[in-house]
Amino acid sequence: MKDFIINYPSNILPTDITNQILKKSKSISYHRAINNYKKSPLHKLPALSNLLKISNLYVKDESNRFGLDSFKVLGGSYAVSQILKNKPNIDVFCTATDGNHGKGLAWSAKKYNKKCIVYVPKDTSKLRIKAISDLGARVDQLKMNYEDTCNYAAKISLKMNWELIQDASWSNYELIPAYIMSGYLTHFIEMEETINKLNQPDLDIVIIQCGVGSWSASCIWYYLNRYGKNKPKIILVEPVESCGVYQSLYEGRRVSPKGNLSTIMAGLNCGIPSKSAWEIIKRGCDGVIKITDTEVMSAMKLFYNPLLDDIKIISGESGAAGLAGLIKCLNDNKLKKLKDHIGLNKDSRVLVFNTEGKTDKNSFSKIVEN
Numbered sequence: 001m002k003d004f005i006i007n008y009p010s011n012i013l014p015t016d017i018t019n020q021i022l023k024k025s026k027s028i029s030y031h032r033a034i035n036n037y038k039k040s041p042l043h044k045l046p047a048l049s050n051l052l053k054i055s056n057l058y059v060k061d062e063s064n065r066f067g068l069d070s071f072k073v074l075g076g077s078y079a080v081s082q083i084l085k086n087k088p089n090i091d092v093f094c095t096a097t098d099g100n101h102g103k104g105l106a107w108s109a110k111k112y113n114k115k116c117i118v119y120v121p122k123d124t125s126k127l128r129i130k131a132i133s134d135l136g137a138r139v140d141q142l143k144m145n146y147e148d149t150c151n152y153a154a155k156i157s158l159k160m161n162w163e164l165i166q167d168a169s170w171s172n173y174e175l176i177p178a179y180i181m182s183g184y185l186t187h188f189i190e191m192e193e194t195i196n197k198l199n200q201p202d203l204d205i206v207i208i209q210c211g212v213g214s215w216s217a218s219c220i221w222y223y224l225n226r227y228g229k230n231k232p233k234i235i236l237v238e239p240v241e242s243c244g245v246y247q248s249l250y251e252g253r254r255v256s257p258k259g260n261l262s263t264i265m266a267g268l269n270c271g272i273p274s275k276s277a278w279e280i281i282k283r284g285c286d287g288v289i290k291i292t293d294t295e296v297m298s299a300m301k302l303f304y305n306p307l308l309d310d311i312k313i314i315s316g317e318s319g320a321a322g323l324a325g326l327i328k329c330l331n332d333n334k335l336k337k338l339k340d341h342i343g344l345n346k347d348s349r350v351l352v353f354n355t356e357g358k359t360d361k362n363s364f365s366k367i368v369e370n
């Protein structure tokens with residue numbers, strides 16, 4: 001199988017409940033009102049752009065969002081705020097996570113003085129578990145993979161009457177994932193003061209990493225809703241061993257990944273893509289690139305060891321996947337068809353996201369110091 005797949009999007013958004021919720025999102029005002037809110041930085045890396053032979057490389061750096069090391073809290077916090085409007089007496093929030101989403105939910109539950117129970121799969125690292133429990137949540141590690149852990153959390157929440165705040169949707173579970181996706185819109189709106197300009201973005205290509213796909217679907221939704229067919233080209237990046245969207249585009253239907261689910265990119269090591277995210281992704285993404293752990297480690301090091309006057313960026317294993325995908329597309333001749341499909345060349349202005357910082361400082365140090 002190839003390391004990429006080309007998609008020919010209709011660029012027409014679905015008109016479902018997710019779309020309605022996204023259209024009504026007030027996430028930016030919600031987040032701005034939080035005490036320690038700070039817009040995450042948008043860096044320009046001229047020296048790295050030069051090295052890569054593109055016109056501009058922008059990096060939206062989420063490594064310090066609300067002091068939590070990843071962007072994920074944008075979704076969970078907004079969903080919690082919306083659900084509490086209708087159900088103020090909720091006692092317990094529950095979720096399954098491979099780290100970042102659970103940390104964001106624990107932080108949000110604590111803010112509203114609610115209990116939080118978080119299930120993590122067998123591979124979640126001790127430090128990531130500790131980061132969640134340090135925020136007051138009960139964390140149970142199951143001897144299961146991510147997808148089975150999600151199913152477990154859904155079942156037990158129903159039985160115990162806990163409120164499940166899951167960042168992926170399935171049949172009859174769409175409202176909360178839609179609120180989560182609405183929360184992610186905050187960081188796209190933050191760029192309206194810079195590159196996401198009114199009539200035309202100062203951008204040609206966006207390269208984003210993907211787990212269950214909710215975040216990349218928010219990105220696609222944002223750009224399609226705002227610019228229609230003039231949206232930038234959007235490429236998704238997945239780990240070779242856990243590539244549910246690649247496999248789904250390949251088979252033309254939403255399916256679980258076929259790989260061995262073993263990767264250092266914990267945040268991207270998910271199962272079947274989210275149902276509502278898939279509806280947006282297949283209509284708006286221009287392709288998918290699969291990357292290896294070795295490729296993402298090189299990208300982490302590039303961020304960590306800046307060239308000339310570029311800024312140093314602390315980027316974790318899932319955080320650097322977008323940059324790794326860009327480099328692969330530029331340098332690997334086997335991806336030439338995709339490169340031509342999206343018009344990636346010396347004039348391209350490209351946006352990637354650093355979606356997490358040092359979420360496991362031991363493994364981070366081992367990688368960047370090697």
Ligand SMILES: Cc1ncc(COP(=O)(O)O)c(C=O)c1O
Nearest residue numbers: 100211212213214215267355356
């Ligand atoms: C750091 C990081 N980046 C990207 C993603 C991908 O988000 P999604 O699962 O919505 O595709 C995740 C998911 O947890 C993540 O933790």
